[in-house]
Amino acid sequence: MSILVDKNTRLIVQGITGRDGGFHTSQMVAYGTNVVGGVTPGKGGQKTDDGVPVFNTMEEAVRETGANASVIYVPASFAADAVCEASDAGVGLVVCIAEGIPVKDMVRALPYVRERGTIVVGPNCPGVISPGRSKVGIMPGNIHKEGNVGVVSRSGTLTYEVVYHLTQNGFGQSTCLGIGGDPVIGTNLLDAMALFAEDDETEVVVLIGEIGGNDEEKAAEIIKNGYPKKVAAFIAGRTAPPGKRMGHAGAIVTGGTGTAAEKVAAFKAAGVEVAEIPAEIAEIVSNLL
């Protein structure tokens, strides 16, 4: 299996004629992702250098290609609309790579897509890869390897670092998922854990958290109450200064202060081993398998 994307993923690239969209389309095609089409309003009828047909609207793209997923590389100011358009056209998964989207736009878009049953990953995220099957996003494909470790992370390059160590040490991945670092995202740490819980292929889940929010604390609680997969964790930001506080309201809303120490403590209390440095993740996984 794997989660979210696999060999059956039929992908549309929204913003395919843009610089980033075009580059990553080539990368995804080269990796073996089934990119069935792209969308750029006003450029319908063209084909990209990779031979991918371009459509004017998502509706047309889905109708013509039978796509079931999309990935978004459009500019931030158009991205939330692109998410809604994809959902309205009926794809079940939207991976929003675009960064710099105002929170309000996503807050308004997410109920719209949820009503239509679409899963959104991101925004401001590296995407999703099920090694050897489908890569939907911007991560370097070659550092991945097929296997039974699920990886979910709030950051991009740190995920690559962890995956690199896993692969180097022989531990392949079922799916690696970067959920994005924005305050409001479509799929959070807990949603991703729920997906991995249902995935037969995944045996260990690696959680890569960071300071801020309290999803890690909630994840720890879920694990404490019985989570069906083994878990290893890493938390970035142990040395981060309290820095720019979110006023009183930020502290009130989470109930805690979202420090790395709190998150590490929560995981340890739930019996989860937390790596001190990224390389240690491979050791912990090795012990769990």
Next chain:
Amino acid sequence: MSILVDKNTRLIVQGITGRDGGFHTSQMVAYGTNVVGGVTPGKGGQKTDDGVPVFNTMEEAVRETGANASVIYVPASFAADAVCEASDAGVGLVVCIAEGIPVKDMVRALPYVRERGTIVVGPNCPGVISPGRSKVGIMPGNIHKEGNVGVVSRSGTLTYEVVYHLTQNGFGQSTCLGIGGDPVIGTNLLDAMALFAEDDETEVVVLIGEIGGNDEEKAAEIIKNGYPKKVAAFIAGRTAPPGKRMGHAGAIVTGGTGTAAEKVAAFKAAGVEVAEIPAEIAEIVSNLL
């Protein structure tokens, strides 16, 4: 079983201190419905003549009573807010008796409650009764009888008429559901059919439709494609004049004109026997059982 309400229904009456709310609370209590509380803002702390405690808010009422359903008798201008309040407080079923609610208010309220997983019946409806177990609404309880016929209807008193004939002829009901006659309602004919499809107790479903809209045509299609229960139908409005048309738009949206003749024809094409007069329903049910 039965659908929507049964012996486990713990009901809050919203607008319990009003004239209608008070009267029907007594009626429901007399029928045996488990009315655990009522809500009227500003009147919390009182008890009704039936000994039902009154709360200021739905949240408080649910917290104090463990209620899982509510019925709404508040004035039309407050009713949509009451629906949202009930859903927000966590009840799974809201039966909105109140009539005269602007369509826009319901159109705005329904996505809110759907997001929270609440089923809304109504507005402008007689309610739901599972004979012998729970009556949530304004229908006369004494004409009903426990049994295996499910009744779903767009009208109120016509339902009583049909139920009366069923009971007189010895056919009891699993649940009778008046979905309401407004253009936008929480549970439509098709939703009700889906609920009955899952109900072990229900053996025959009686559909009481009327002119306008095209839910009956869709119901016929569902039946044609294989519906797990036997179905009998009645359509009111065969003699209705074309009358006040909904402009062009009304005809465009439904694709048909919503006449009784079209609906009857659709049912017959799906193999459903359609009663010419209400009393015939009992005969048809008799043949089906």
Next chain:
Amino acid sequence: MKIHEVDARGIFAGAGLPVPPSILITQSAEARGAAEKLGCPVVVKSQVLVGGRGKAGGVKLASTPEEAAEKAEAILGMDIKGLTVEKVLIAKAVDISEEFYVGMVYDRVTRKPLMMISPAGGIDIEEVAKSTPEKILKVVIDPIAGIMPFQLRKMSAFLTADKAVAKQLAPVFNGLFKAFMDVDSSLAEINPLVVSPDGKVWAIDAKINIDDNSLYRHAALEEMRDDSSEDPGEVEARDSDLSFVKLDGKIGCIVNGAGLAMATMDMIKYFGSEPANFLDIGGSSSPEKVLAAMKIIVRDPKVKAILINIFGGITRCDDVANGLLRAKKDLGVDIPLVVRLTGTNAEEARVILEGTELVPATTMEEGVKKAIEIASAS
């Protein structure tokens, strides 16, 4: 509630739609001045609350002020589907190179506003919907978020390939949606929305129905009601909180509940006669409501028998019985009344009616049959 085109134009204009200027007149003498002020050509449009004004000759083009006066003179006082034209709108005419249809209603299935558009607008739009449904695009709109940019792009592209025209369409769609929501409309239509030869978009007709349930919060709209365009019985019924539609048969009906009322009419027809009306006295019915209902029905000279069919739930049968007796006395009703009362307090009602001239019936079927029998005999 229907409102006149002139009022709908005002609402649309307020929502930013491109509505050509116009002047409402009630005397043909005012037509010339209006046409001069607007500049010719103008369209002279009868203001009546029915469709098909154009086909009935109630809409005419005038190329000079003199012609406008002539046309207004001809149209004022004209009878269109039983309604007398008392007001005429003189509107600046627009040359037409394309005609679109744009309309909005609530969709029962998705429970959301639905916008319908077609590049084949004009009087035959219903025929378009039937024979070439692919020429109609239906777009479900989020009632709170409004029309999404991707939807605006899709809709504009469906109507035109001309970018200059498309640019004018987005504000039309947004404006129509805004107007629809703001006035609690149940139907809003622009048919046609036209493109003039110079590439400008104009909403040259306007239709808006208002959700009656919302009128309590729209005092300004309530004032747009035009009772003169409606059947007096229906107006009177509304004032008494009854729902009434006049028909042509011999048997008057007083029923509680719209569904049961229709079923009663159907049964009258089924057993060989015709109902004289649809009348729903609604839920908690006081004796006053029964009196008001009776008053409306007895005015119809065709009525030979009145069937009262009540299944009491909230409605109390004794209330109805008292109302009937009072009506019979106060109004001096001599039309035979057949009375079927079942449900709440039916026994009390039976006692009240005992020994009166009212003809009792225990079932709806019996009631219908007796009423037909009496009506046929008279």
Next chain:
Amino acid sequence: MKIHEVDARGIFAGAGLPVPPSILITQSAEARGAAEKLGCPVVVKSQVLVGGRGKAGGVKLASTPEEAAEKAEAILGMDIKGLTVEKVLIAKAVDISEEFYVGMVYDRVTRKPLMMISPAGGIDIEEVAKSTPEKILKVVIDPIAGIMPFQLRKMSAFLTADKAVAKQLAPVFNGLFKAFMDVDSSLAEINPLVVSPDGKVWAIDAKINIDDNSLYRHAALEEMRDDSSEDPGEVEARDSDLSFVKLDGKIGCIVNGAGLAMATMDMIKYFGSEPANFLDIGGSSSPEKVLAAMKIIVRDPKVKAILINIFGGITRCDDVANGLLRAKKDLGVDIPLVVRLTGTNAEEARVILEGTELVPATTMEEGVKKAIEIASAS
């Protein structure tokens, strides 16, 4: 982006919140006139972009215009948490009989706006949240529909039993929500919202942070930015589209990605040293960005070694290598550079850097250890 209290007050007042009148001054000589115009007593409030102004002595009450001038004189030029007070707000003072807290943020869990209110407002609200959380009510608000009437009732009732006060609260909640949404706020707070002895509700403090990502559509807000209240390095970083936070250690860091940047700092600490900064060069990084990053870091005299840690995905390692060489030359950097480049075009980068003084490292761990070694040796 943080904005000054004076600007937040303006936004709140525009949304209909009851904000006492005030006048902004930059010279103490203006204080007397302002106080006279407003009428005493007044509050003299330092305008700096940090919390805890009151505790630091930056907020003072004045009962006469003379006193206002004295207080303004004392506060202007004062240092509060490293920031110099350059502006002072003279605001009409309000007598306080109750203090509420009202704040808004986005809730990560529900992905919706969240309003938090407490009848125990004032400077100790965080303590209230910790020790008596039942005194805080959190209400999730639909981002498009807004606050529902039942929520307004519940919230008002949570703060007060006084109906006259409650009546003034609904517009405050609605206004705060409106302001929060309209300006794309990420945080909006009124602390305290007070009730004066005459029963009037006043928002006597105002705090608003703006979502940086939204500034492209808020030109007016962008103008409220006050760079003088921020670290110059951070301002410069922002102008170069970098994310930078100054710290106190010896090892400068240039990393791509916030998570990896934090993990790099953590590792420096883990192996016994301290990072000099957080610096994320972001995604598709041009040589110019690397140059800008280097410029900011070398300005810090404490820095004894710089670690470049890049995991190339979108970032191309050869771009980074070229930027490093250019920076070394243009800026005359003599601080040792330890360079770890993995991922996209790493081989090309290795070739570019071959034979230079840059210290290569193949893993993050090796890079961190080498940087610490070099920094300790110097």
